Amino acid sequence: MSQQQVQVGRRMDGAGSRLTEWTSTDRLAGRYSCYVFFGLALVYVPTMVAGFIAVGGLSAPIRDPYLGFMEVLILLLTVAIVVAFAALHAYAPASKKTLSLSALVLVALMAGITICVHFVLLTVGRQADETTLPGFKMLFTWTWPSAIYALDIAAWDFCLGVALILAAPVFSGSRPADRVRRGLIVSGVLCLGGLLGAVVGNMNVRNIGVVGYAFVLPIVMLRMGRLFAASPATDDRSGSPNGPTSKGTPGALATTSSAAETTAMNSAAAAATATDSVISRPLETQPISTMYDPEG
Numbered sequence: 001m002s003q004q005q006v007q008v009g010r011r012m013d014g015a016g017s018r019l020t021e022w023t024s025t026d027r028l029a030g031r032y033s034c035y036v037f038f039g040l041a042l043v044y045v046p047t048m049v050a051g052f053i054a055v056g057g058l059s060a061p062i063r064d065p066y067l068g069f070m071e072v073l074i075l076l077l078t079v080a081i082v083v084a085f086a087a088l089h090a091y092a093p094a095s096k097k098t099l100s101l102s103a104l105v106l107v108a109l110m111a112g113i114t115i116c117v118h119f120v121l122l123t124v125g126r127q128a129d130e131t132t133l134p135g136f137k138m139l140f141t142w143t144w145p146s147a148i149y150a151l152d153i154a155a156w157d158f159c160l161g162v163a164l165i166l167a168a169p170v171f172s173g174s175r176p177a178d179r180v181r182r183g184l185i186v187s188g189v190l191c192l193g194g195l196l197g198a199v200v201g202n203m204n205v206r207n208i209g210v211v212g213y214a215f216v217l218p219i220v221m222l223r224m225g226r227l228f229a230a231s232p233a234t235d236d237r238s239g240s241p242n243g244p245t246s247k248g249t250p251g252a253l254a255t256t257s258s259a260a261e262t263t264a265m266n267s268a269a270a271a272a273t274a275t276d277s278v279i280s281r282p283l284e285t286q287p288i289s290t291m292y293d294p295e296g
Contacts (some may be wrong), residue, residue: 022091024233030087034225037080041218044073048214058204061142068126071118078111084221085167087228092170099166106163113155117148144203153198157209161191164217176227183220187212 051066052058062070085100085107092100121140125148130136139147165188171177194209 021235022231022233023235026087026090027228027231027233029083030091030228031225033080033083033087034221034228037077037084038218038222038225040073040077040080041214041221044070044077045214045218047073058207067142068122071122074118075115078114081221082108082111084224085163088167088170088224091228091231096170100170103163103167106159106166110155110159110163113151113159117151117155121148144198144201150198153194153206153209156213157191157194157198157206160213161188161194161209164188164191171224171227176223176230180220180224180227183216183223187216187220190216 047066047070048062051062051070052060054066055062061067082104085104089097089100089104125140128136128140130140137143137146142149164184168181168184168188171181171184190212191209194206194212196208197203197206
């Protein structure tokens with residue numbers, strides 16, 4: 001395989017520092033994971049609002065059946081956001097890979113904490129006898145202070161908040177990308193603001209973070225999914241000419257590399273034909289008698 005063939009399906013970042021890939025698989029996974037996150041959020045938010053209404057306000061913890069359904073949705077949301085940030089890391093130019101990888105690691109940490117918290121609550125929390133288990137309320141309830149509540153705040157307010165801010169610089173160069181970047185910053189700052197609730201012991205203040213990840217972030221994820229969908233994959237040689245072609249954008253340099261490869265191959269073929277013609281011409285035009293005369 002030639003070097004030009006290896007380079008097809010890759011792109012240079014804006015600084016031209018090294019090759020990085022954005023494949024059709026990355027695009028597909030990023031697009032639909034963002035859409036899945038948005039769709040699940042459309043179900044999660046009304047369920048949460050209905051749960052607060054059922055308990056009579058924001059200060060009381062949500063109870064079943066709303067709580068159990070929300071916990072199942074959260075397990076699915078964490079999977080979707082991890083896949084979306086993995087695609088974001090693939091989408092990021094080489095000069096921003098450190099930021100995108102850091103964001104991916106923090107999102108994966110957030111997902112791990114969240115999955116453990118809500119799986120424990122769905123199983124142990126609903127089977128344990130709170131009257132016989134010492135410290136049940138400090139461990140398995142959504143009444144502050146409790147261990148699972150603190151872990152949930154650490155995951156969604158701190159880990160996710162920092163991850164969103166780190167991921168923001170990945171997007172630039174176009175109006176849709178700028179919107180995603182600003183949305184990530186706003187959502188991340190709101191998530192970090194929710195940490196104040198844990199500091200002062202007021203969960204109404206913590207709802208600032210809830211606004212960041214439950215209301216703002218789904219809109220940002222929808223826009224991110226649309227941006228991924230509009231970015232031609234670098235292994236798609238039939239990429240749309242109407243797709244993003246800005247410097248460092250996936251697909252722009254793939255088209256250039258494909259054209260350069262075709263030109264180089266045609267030039268090489270032409271040179272080979274000319275060489276063969278020069279070498280074979282004397283043998284084809286000279287009679288056999290003139291090639292060897294025994295009489296000298």
